[in-house]
Amino acid sequence: MIRSLNVTHDIVQIPLPLPQIRSVNAWLLRGDPLTLVDTGPAEDRALATLETELRRAGVRLEDLELILITHHHLDHSGLAATIAARSGASVAALDRVAAYGDSYQERLEADRGFSRALMRHHGAPQAVIDENETFWEQLRAGSQPWRTDRVLADGDSVRAGGRELRVVARPGHSTTDTLFVDDRGRLAFVGDHLLASVSSNTEIYPAVEPDGTRPRARVEYLRSLTLTATMPLRSMLSGHGEPIRAHGDLVERRFGEHQRRCERVLAVLQDGPASAYEITAQLWSPQTVAEQPLLVIWEVLGHLDLLLDAGVVQECVGDDGSRYGVASFAMRQPPANRLTAGIRGFRFQDPRNHDRPGGGRRARASRNRQPASP
Numbered sequence: 001m002i003r004s005l006n007v008t009h010d011i012v013q014i015p016l017p018l019p020q021i022r023s024v025n026a027w028l029l030r031g032d033p034l035t036l037v038d039t040g041p042a043e044d045r046a047l048a049t050l051e052t053e054l055r056r057a058g059v060r061l062e063d064l065e066l067i068l069i070t071h072h073h074l075d076h077s078g079l080a081a082t083i084a085a086r087s088g089a090s091v092a093a094l095d096r097v098a099a100y101g102d103s104y105q106e107r108l109e110a111d112r113g114f115s116r117a118l119m120r121h122h123g124a125p126q127a128v129i130d131e132n133e134t135f136w137e138q139l140r141a142g143s144q145p146w147r148t149d150r151v152l153a154d155g156d157s158v159r160a161g162g163r164e165l166r167v168v169a170r171p172g173h174s175t176t177d178t179l180f181v182d183d184r185g186r187l188a189f190v191g192d193h194l195l196a197s198v199s200s201n202t203e204i205y206p207a208v209e210p211d212g213t214r215p216r217a218r219v220e221y222l223r224s225l226t227l228t229a230t231m232p233l234r235s236m237l238s239g240h241g242e243p244i245r246a247h248g249d250l251v252e253r254r255f256g257e258h259q260r261r262c263e264r265v266l267a268v269l270q271d272g273p274a275s276a277y278e279i280t281a282q283l284w285s286p287q288t289v290a291e292q293p294l295l296v297i298w299e300v301l302g303h304l305d306l307l308l309d310a311g312v313v314q315e316c317v318g319d320d321g322s323r324y325g326v327a328s329f330a331m332r333q334p335p336a337n338r339l340t341a342g343i344r345g346f347r348f349q350d351p352r353n354h355d356r357p358g359g360g361r362r363a364r365a366s367r368n369r370q371p372a373s374p
């Protein structure tokens with residue numbers, strides 16, 4: 001059983017049950033106003049656990065005065081409306097999060113339609129797309145719209161639990177990621193922006209303009225991470241798992257993981273152009289691809305975006321969707337820095353320097369059998 005934990009004398013970590021990825025953290029801040037950061041999903045089991053653990057911490061759900069939401073994902077926002085209705089607590093969230101809360105089901109429906117088109121465009125068979133509908137049903141079941149009483153902007157400050165929290169927009173994992181930073185206490189609530197034990201996924205979302213190109217979420221995410229790496233904080237309290245202590249080291253490790261996965265994607269493409277869906281089969285077991293097709297496509301597209309951004313890979317858009325191949329002009333460039341993220345402090349190495357022909361087979365032999373991250 002997951003138990004809550006006093007992180008400091010006035011911050012309590014409350015892990016709430018989640019179906020596939022074990023738990024999501026809500027954070028109780030005991031000071032004035034009495035605050036909960038993130039809520040858990042709109043499910044009976046999560047609500048019951050939250051009430052029990054709040055009681056163990058000596059407060060009732062009805063006592064809560066403020067709810068902060070780190071991003072719009074349902075495991076962080078699903079119970080906001082229920083808690084606000086029962087306690088009278090105000091909800092404060094970044095403008096982008098608030099916009100989601102206003103019309104959650106409509107936004108979810110739009111995301112679903114976009115993702116179906118995305119999967120089709122990137123080579124997923126129709127049967128796989130149809131089967132992924134259960135994923136969207138789970139999202140619908142665990143979410144609920146809410147009203148945001150105080151809409152925050154990037155750079156604002158909010159009083160919560162006896163602390164002054166600075167609001168920092170850090171998109172990437174989702175479009176709405178927010179850090180709540182206590183500069184004096186040198187800690188931050190970071191949602192899923194950075195997680196201790198697993199690399200955060202990045203959702204692929206449409207262009208803001210109808211005729212615009214799709215943003216490269218993973219490029220934006222790594223840019224966000226470099227900003228986070230140098231923040232002078234002692235701990236980061238995240239959405240899943242344990243608090244993070246040496247976040248600079250962790251960011252560096254995450255960059256290494258991205259480097260290695262980029263190398264594996266590139267190794268697959270050495271054998272010829274492929275769709276994103278075809279690449280997933282080279283990186284994950286058939287079971288993982290079948291169970292989480294959208295998440296693994298997001299993961300591959302995210303790394304392809306990094307490779308596109310570095311000019312190492314080309315995308316060819318045809319009538320039947322996109323295929324990716326090694327950029328022909330890349331071979332004419334000097335070997336160093338062909339594969340670079342161009343991000344301050346972190347540079348991807350050219351994988352072909354240490355992954356010569358044959359490396360593709362080695363990379364595929366070590367294919368990852370773990371599920372995609374949350």
Ligand SMILES: [Zn+2]
Pocket residue numbers: 071073173174192374
């Ligand atoms: Zn999330």
